[in-house]
Amino acid sequence: MTPGQLRAKQLYESGHFEEAAQLCRAILSADERNAEANHLLGLILYRQGQNRTALGYLQRAVASGAATPRMYGNLGAVLNSLGDLGAAIDAYRQAITRDPANPWPLNNLGVLYRNAGQLDAAIEAFRRALAVKPDLAEAQVNLRLLYSSIVPQWHFAMMHDRARNDAYEAAIRRAVPGKRVLEIGTGAGLLAMMAAQSGATQVDSCEAVSVIAQRAAGIVARNGLAQRVRIIPKRSTDLQPGRDIAQRAEVLITETFSSNLLDEGILPSLEHAHRNLLTANAVTIPAAASAMGFLIGGSALGEMLFVDRIKSFDFTPFNEFAPPRLVIPLDSVAHEPLSADIELLRFDLSQREFPMGGRELAIPVTHGGICFGVALWIKLDLDSSTQYSNRPTAGGSNSHWPNIVYRFPTPLTVAAGETLRIVARHDRAEISIDLIGRQK
Ligand SMILES: C[S@@+](CC[C@H](N)C(=O)[O-])C[C@H]1O[C@@H](n2cnc3c(N)ncnc32)[C@H](O)[C@@H]1O
Known part of the structure; x- marks a missing residue:
C-alpha cells in the first residue's frame, strides 16, 4: 500500500x-x-x-x-x-x-x-x-x-403421538411382510423404518422437502436400515416408475393428513400413485379416511367464535369478521357436543379418482343449547381392524392433530329432537361445512 x-x-x-x-x-x-x-x-x-x-x-x-x-x-x-x-x-x-x-x-x-x-x-x-x-x-x-x-414444528408432536404410531404400526405389521412398499411423505423416517422392521422386502419412501429427506436418509442409516429403506428426495407426484422406483409397490403407506384431512394434497397424490406407482390391487395404509363431526356448543367455545355484548356495549357487527372455521384443540377448550358423532365425508383410499363433491346431511340434535357450528375431527381406518381418531374427549385424546370448528353465521338456539341440515363439501384440498336449514 x-x-x-x-x-x-x-x-x-x-x-x-x-x-x-x-x-x-x-x-x-x-x-x-x-x-x-x-x-x-x-x-x-x-x-x-x-x-x-x-x-x-x-x-x-x-x-x-x-x-x-x-x-x-x-x-x-x-x-x-x-x-x-x-x-x-x-x-x-x-x-x-x-x-x-x-x-x-x-x-x-x-x-x-x-x-x-x-x-x-x-x-x-x-x-x-x-x-x-x-x-x-x-x-x-x-x-x-x-x-x-x-420444517414444520408439528413434526415433533406428531412423532410423539403414540396412538397414531401404534395404529400405523399395527396395520403395517399385518400388511407388509414380503411386500414392496412405497411410502409417500417420509418425514423423519418413522413409518418407513417400521415397514422395514416389519419385513417389507424393499421400502421406497419419498419426501418433498429435500432438507427433511436428507436428514431422514441419515437417520435411516444411523438405525442400520439403509440397505432396505431408500429415501427419495422428491414429491410423490414427480416420481416416475422405472426411473425413481424400480417396480410398482404392493403396499402404499402414507400419513399426509392435516387437521382438515385434505390440505397436504393427499387426494391428487393418491390418484398419481394408483396410476403410476402401485400395483393394481395394492393395499393402502390407511384403507380409508373420514372427516367426522358433531354439532357443538358451550360458552367458552362461543367466546372464541362470536362476540355480542361486552361491558354495556354491543359488538355484534364485528362478527362479520369472524373466520368461517377455526383450528382449536378441543381437548383443552370446554365445549358441549349437541349431537351424536356423524361421518361427514369418507374417502376410500383404494379409489382411483377423487372428484370434488359433497353431501347433504340431516343431523338430529340430541342436546338442547346454543349451537355455534360443527366440530370436525379425523378418523383413519388403517385397515379393517385398526382405527385412529382425534375425536376430542373429556380425558384428552392426546392427539397432535388439533380439531377444526366450522362456525355457523350466527349462534343457533336448538332443542333436542329437531334436526339441522348441513352440507359438507370438499374441493380436493379443503373441506367446507355450511348450514342450510333446520327442521323442527
Ligand atoms: C405428516 S408427515 C409424516 C412423516 C412420517 N411419515 C411419519 O408419519 O412420522 C408428512 C410428510 O410428508 C411430506 N409430504 C407431503 N405430501 C407429500 C408428497 N406428495 N410427496 C412427498 N412428500 C410429501 C411432508 O413434507 C411431510 O414431511
Whole structure:
C-alpha cells in the first residue's frame, strides 16, 4: 500500500470520510484503476447512501487485477442493496473462492440465497460458514430460523403421538411382510423404518422437502436400515416408475393428513400413485379416511367464535369478521357436543379418482343449547381392524392433530329432537361445512 492509500485508509477507519474521499479522488486522478482507492471511495459512498455511484467504484476495484476477497464482499453488499440479487450472489461467491476460510461471505451468501428463495443453497452456505467458524452466532441463528421455516414444528408432536404410531404400526405389521412398499411423505423416517422392521422386502419412501429427506436418509442409516429403506428426495407426484422406483409397490403407506384431512394434497397424490406407482390391487395404509363431526356448543367455545355484548356495549357487527372455521384443540377448550358423532365425508383410499363433491346431511340434535357450528375431527381406518381418531374427549385424546370448528353465521338456539341440515363439501384440498336449514 502506498503512503497515500495508507493515509486514506486511516482517515476512513477514524471516521473522517470526507477527507478520506478527497484523498481517494486525488489518488484516482493520477491512477484511475487503483484498486484500494476505488474500493475505499466505493465504501464511503455506500455508507453515505449513494449506492449506485458506489457500485461503479467497487466494480472498478474488482476489475483492477488487484482485487481482494473483501472488495468482492463489499461489491456483493452494494449489489444486494441495489436489488441485483444474482450479481450479488456472484460477487460473494468470488469472495469465498478467494478466501474460503472467512465465514462472513458464506453467511452473507446464505442470506442472499434465502432471500432469493434458494433454500437448499442457503442451508449449504450457512453450514459451510459454521464449518469454518462453529460459534458464528449470526450463521447459527440464520440456519436455525431457516430450518424452522422449512420444517414444520408439528413434526415433533406428531412423532410423539403414540396412538397414531401404534395404529400405523399395527396395520403395517399385518400388511407388509414380503411386500414392496412405497411410502409417500417420509418425514423423519418413522413409518418407513417400521415397514422395514416389519419385513417389507424393499421400502421406497419419498419426501418433498429435500432438507427433511436428507436428514431422514441419515437417520435411516444411523438405525442400520439403509440397505432396505431408500429415501427419495422428491414429491410423490414427480416420481416416475422405472426411473425413481424400480417396480410398482404392493403396499402404499402414507400419513399426509392435516387437521382438515385434505390440505397436504393427499387426494391428487393418491390418484398419481394408483396410476403410476402401485400395483393394481395394492393395499393402502390407511384403507380409508373420514372427516367426522358433531354439532357443538358451550360458552367458552362461543367466546372464541362470536362476540355480542361486552361491558354495556354491543359488538355484534364485528362478527362479520369472524373466520368461517377455526383450528382449536378441543381437548383443552370446554365445549358441549349437541349431537351424536356423524361421518361427514369418507374417502376410500383404494379409489382411483377423487372428484370434488359433497353431501347433504340431516343431523338430529340430541342436546338442547346454543349451537355455534360443527366440530370436525379425523378418523383413519388403517385397515379393517385398526382405527385412529382425534375425536376430542373429556380425558384428552392426546392427539397432535388439533380439531377444526366450522362456525355457523350466527349462534343457533336448538332443542333436542329437531334436526339441522348441513352440507359438507370438499374441493380436493379443503373441506367446507355450511348450514342450510333446520327442521323442527
Ligand atoms: C405428516 S408427515 C409424516 C412423516 C412420517 N411419515 C411419519 O408419519 O412420522 C408428512 C410428510 O410428508 C411430506 N409430504 C407431503 N405430501 C407429500 C408428497 N406428495 N410427496 C412427498 N412428500 C410429501 C411432508 O413434507 C411431510 O414431511
